Amino acid sequence: MIKSFLDARNLILDNTLQLEAESVPLVDLVGRILTRDFHARWDMPRWDNSEMDGFAVNALSCRHFVQLLVAGYIPAGSSAEGFSVRPGTAVRIMTGAPIPAGCDAVVPIENTEFDGERVTIKKAVKHGDYIRFRGSDISADEVMISTGSVLRPAEINLLASFSLESIPVFRRPRVAILSTGDELVAPGEIPAAGQIIDGNSWSLAAAVKEIGATPVLLGIAQDNDESLGEKIALGLKADVLITSAGVSTGDRDLVREALENAGVKPVFWKVSMKPGGPTAFGLQQGKPVFSLPGNPVSSMIGFEELVRPALLKMMGYQEVLRPLNKARVRGVLANESGKTRFLRVRVEKTATGLVAKSAGDQNTGILSTMIRANAIAILAAEQTRFSHDDEVDVQLLGEVERPYDQS
Numbered sequence: 001m002i003k004s005f006l007d008a009r010n011l012i013l014d015n016t017l018q019l020e021a022e023s024v025p026l027v028d029l030v031g032r033i034l035t036r037d038f039h040a041r042w043d044m045p046r047w048d049n050s051e052m053d054g055f056a057v058n059a060l061s062c063r064h065f066v067q068l069l070v071a072g073y074i075p076a077g078s079s080a081e082g083f084s085v086r087p088g089t090a091v092r093i094m095t096g097a098p099i100p101a102g103c104d105a106v107v108p109i110e111n112t113e114f115d116g117e118r119v120t121i122k123k124a125v126k127h128g129d130y131i132r133f134r135g136s137d138i139s140a141d142e143v144m145i146s147t148g149s150v151l152r153p154a155e156i157n158l159l160a161s162f163s164l165e166s167i168p169v170f171r172r173p174r175v176a177i178l179s180t181g182d183e184l185v186a187p188g189e190i191p192a193a194g195q196i197i198d199g200n201s202w203s204l205a206a207a208v209k210e211i212g213a214t215p216v217l218l219g220i221a222q223d224n225d226e227s228l229g230e231k232i233a234l235g236l237k238a239d240v241l242i243t244s245a246g247v248s249t250g251d252r253d254l255v256r257e258a259l260e261n262a263g264v265k266p267v268f269w270k271v272s273m274k275p276g277g278p279t280a281f282g283l284q285q286g287k288p289v290f291s292l293p294g295n296p297v298s299s300m301i302g303f304e305e306l307v308r309p310a311l312l313k314m315m316g317y318q319e320v321l322r323p324l325n326k327a328r329v330r331g332v333l334a335n336e337s338g339k340t341r342f343l344r345v346r347v348e349k350t351a352t353g354l355v356a357k358s359a360g361d362q363n364t365g366i367l368s369t370m371i372r373a374n375a376i377a378i379l380a381a382e383q384t385r386f387s388h389d390d391e392v393d394v395q396l397l398g399e400v401e402r403p404y405d406q407s
Helices: 005-014 153-161 200-210 225-235 255-261 296-314 368-372
Strands: 021-025 054-057 067-074 089-093 105-108 112-114 118-121 143-145 166-170 174-180 214-221 240-244 265-269 271-274 280-284 287-292 325-329 340-350 353-358 375-379 391-396
Touching: 005 265, 005 271, 005 280, 005 296, 054 067, 054 112, 054 118, 143 153, 174 200, 174 225, 200 214, 200 240, 200 296, 214 225, 225 240, 225 255, 240 296, 255 265, 255 280, 255 287, 287 296, 296 340, 296 368, 325 340, 325 375, 340 368, 340 391, 353 391
Parallel strands: 067 089, 174 214, 174 240, 240 287, 271 340, 325 353
Antiparallel strands: 021 166, 054 089, 054 105, 067 118, 112 118, 265 280, 280 287, 325 391, 340 353, 340 375, 375 391
């Protein structure tokens, strides 16, 4: 039942469905994903209007008259009804105000002199100057935001401009997180001999929250059927359940059996990847259930490579995988596992491109390398060694900076 990494990820994504839509107010839309195309409700601008404070004129008149009689004033927010620009006249106008009849250009105030009755035009004027014509930005019924778009401040400005107060977006999943093991204690407790403080729940919750989903911390389940059954039942009330530890082959690795007793149907157990190999995936009435290893590094890599893409798909993202970048190796990166290998690396920018070097000891018990790493190098199962200056695929996890120049 061991799956290659790519087969495992594809199985997960094939069995993960987008969540339903919910209507969300404008103030909460940043980072949300649109469930349907948004069509412009009207032309924008809705009417011809002035780009500048100045004078609405007929360009032809400005060829024959140095001075024009100012016949009226149109401030922003008012109507142009009753105003007309006739030969030899102009209308004073403010930015955004509607263009009056007979006008085909606006002269900015800085290109004029105004004595209170007449305006002197000091520069040449041509048809269309400083007028924003109806529909010149957006046409009515035009698709302005496509399904699957991530809403940013610019999109929210547009939605507000069309007088919308809320809009349907994909719901964000509630992700239940459960750590398992008699040896675990919660942060804040003083561990006795042989006990370990649970960090996995918190790193997984942070990773869930970082992508916009909602973590639900279930605490720690003990290694017995009653405790596991109770916690798993609570977790299955969420949209997704992630368990940590208890899925290997030890005598007390009871999570798989407890999940099956709760109605979770296994899809696969074990992936040909390192770290993160003893990962399981199942479904409970279509609900994704992930069982990650208890080792902190394996848990985080498993989430990054297998869980994160599924959660993004549930939230409506079109692109759920981090892009791959090419980086030149500094030193040596090795893969003797015969599996897809994920190495913690430090990537820097140079004048000739990205370079990657090991973030340190790649043992899965070494947490400090996750702190130093800003990228993951991916070595395919058949790729055993990358030497100095070879190119390797990397997924960037954070900012990449130029190294400090000490010269």
